[in-house]
Amino acid sequence: MSKLAMKRVAAAHQTGPSVRELLRQADDSAVVTAFLGGEERAFQELVERYQTRLLNFIYRTIGDRDRAEDLVQEVFIRVYRHLHRFDRSKKFSTWAYTIASNLAKNELRNRSRSPLVLFQTIQGSSDEEDRPVQFEDTTSRPDDMYRKRHLRELVEQTVAQLPEHHRQVFVLRELEGKSYEEIAEITDCNLGTVKSRLNRARTAFAAIIEPFID
Amino acid sequence: MDCREFRDKHALYVDLMCSALEENEMREHARRCPKCSRHDTVVRRSLLLVKNLPVIELSPQFQERLDARLRASTASLVAPSYPVRPSYRTFAVLAAGVAFVTYLAADMLLRVPTPLRMAPVVATLPELEPSQMGTPTFVATVPTGMSIWPAIMVASQAQMHFVAAELANER
Numbered sequence: 001m002s003k004l005a006m007k008r009v010a011a012a013h014q015t016g017p018s019v020r021e022l023l024r025q026a027d028d029s030a031v032v033t034a035f036l037g038g039e040e041r042a043f044q045e046l047v048e049r050y051q052t053r054l055l056n057f058i059y060r061t062i063g064d065r066d067r068a069e070d071l072v073q074e075v076f077i078r079v080y081r082h083l084h085r086f087d088r089s090k091k092f093s094t095w096a097y098t099i100a101s102n103l104a105k106n107e108l109r110n111r112s113r114s115p116l117v118l119f120q121t122i123q124g125s126s127d128e129e130d131r132p133v134q135f136e137d138t139t140s141r142p143d144d145m146y147r148k149r150h151l152r153e154l155v156e157q158t159v160a161q162l163p164e165h166h167r168q169v170f171v172l173r174e175l176e177g178k179s180y181e182e183i184a185e186i187t188d189c190n191l192g193t194v195k196s197r198l199n200r201a202r203t204a205f206a207a208i209i210e211p212f213i214d
Numbered sequence: 215m216d217c218r219e220f221r222d223k224h225a226l227y228v229d230l231m232c233s234a235l236e237e238n239e240m241r242e243h244a245r246r247c248p249k250c251s252r253h254d255t256v257v258r259r260s261l262l263l264v265k266n267l268p269v270i271e272l273s274p275q276f277q278e279r280l281d282a283r284l285r286a287s288t289a290s291l292v293a294p295s296y297p298v299r300p301s302y303r304t305f306a307v308l309a310a311g312v313a314f315v316t317y318l319a320a321d322m323l324l325r326v327p328t329p330l331r332m333a334p335v336v337a338t339l340p341e342l343e344p345s346q347m348g349t350p351t352f353v354a355t356v357p358t359g360m361s362i363w364p365a366i367m368v369a370s371q372a373q374m375h376f377v378a379a380e381l382a383n384e385r
Contacts, residue, residue, distance in 0.1 A: 047280065051272055059270050069273060073280045077287050155263050174264045180231075199225040202257050209260040 020045070028092040036084060043083075047076055050093070053176065054100050060171040061104040062111075063160045071103045090185075097178070097186045101168060108164055151212060158208045166201035173198055215243045220250045228257060 023031055023045040031049075035042035054075055059068035078099050086095055162170055168187055172178040178186065184194045220243045226232045227240045244251045 047277075051276065052269065055272055056270050065270065068270075069276060069279075072272075073276075073283055076280060077283055080284060081287065151263065152267065155267060159264065159267075170264075174261055175267065180229075195225055199222065202225060202228070202261065203221070203253075205264070206253070206257040206260040209263065210256045213256070213259050213263070 029088060032083065032086065032088065032092055043080060046079065046092070046096075050096055051076075054096065057097065057171060057176055058100055058104050060159055060175060061101075061164075061168055062107050067107065071100065071107060074103055075100045091182070094182050094185050097172070097176070097182075098188075101186050104168070105164075154212060155209065158205055161208065162201050162204060166197050166204065169194055169197040170201035170205065215239045217243075217247060217250055220244070220247070221253070224254065224257065227254075228261070 019039070019041055023034060023039075023042055026034070026045075028046070028049070031042045031045050035046070051072060054072045055068055058071050059065055062068060062071070075096060079096060086092070159167060159170065165187075169183055169189075172183045172186060173180075180191055180194050180198075183189075183198075184191050187194070189197075220240060223232060223236060223240060227237065230237075232240060244254050
């Protein structure tokens with residue numbers, strides 16, 4: 001599959017404009033192969049596929065949007081440098097999330113040593129009000145809109161309140177839709193630990209949210 | 215199934231990862247136990263809220279910044295490394311160091327071992343003390359019942375007297 005995609009990309013490379021289209025249709029493995037074969041545009045395809053997902057994952061883990069963007073960039077720089085060392089028998093997405101997870105963990109560790117940065121996190125993002133609120137719709141009444149916005153903020157705060165290990169597993173499962181096995185690989189835990197952490201995180205989350213959902 | 219087991223397996227139950235048998239047991243327990251049934255409902259509803267959280271979008275400058283960082287990163291990777299050329303002074307110091315070490319090594323290897331000669335020991339014989347045993351005072355103490363003190367004195371000076379006697383024989 002990957003070799004076939006490589007040939008297609010190589011063939012399209014001679015004709016020019018459809019390379020991006022082919023890369024868009026190829027799976028991750030083929031895109032990685034194309035990049036390692038010298039097709040620089042393949043890297044851009046990987047960036048486009050994962051930038052938003054990684055941003056959301058890192059943001060939900062560390063709670064600081066600007067820093068999350070920096071860390072996503074750091075992930076791609078590492079991917080660019082070390083892609084030749086990537087074990088292609090594994091999923092590219094798992095590898096990218098593992099890098100992101102490690103960077104997020106380092107960030108949280110550094111913050112715990114620096115109370116000033118921790119305070120910034122508690123304050124939250126400055127452009128909070130500018131972001132689109134997808135919970136809302138234009139047909140809702142103002143009080144409904146207020147309630148939904150309040151609920152969204154509450155959900156975000158509750159996720160942020162979960163202990164680090166539980167939060168990471170929770171975000172990977174509930175927001176990124178990763179399988180238990182992938183989460184185990186990304187977080188470098190065994191499957192039993194993932195199940196246990198997810199169970200605890202869900203229970204803790206539900207306990208905080210419960211009074212607001214009736 | 216009891217409540218504890220229900221809570222332990224709840225994540226798998228929600229994610230449809232239980233076996234058919236376990237799922238039936240879980241469902242049956244939730245039907246019978248209002249507390250666990252409530253727990254199940256609350257967890258499922260709260261998870262719906264999480265799944266509906268808005269997606270955070272990248273800032274417009276993201277791509278531009280990433281390109282700049284990648285360029286800087288690759289430039290540092292392919293930057294030519296110039297060979298270090300030592301100055302004359304560095305070269306002279308290094309050469310002197312090498313010569314000194316060579317001299318020390320050669321000195322150690324070429325040195326012929328000589329037999330060990332000890333310095334002569336100069337010793338003088340101490341003046342012999344006159345024996346107290348033959349004095350009139352000593353003799354006088356014996357019949358007066360003071361035999362202990364002379365005995366101690368004789369014992370303490372015995373070694374000296376043996377040596378003195380040997381030295382006298384050698385002379």
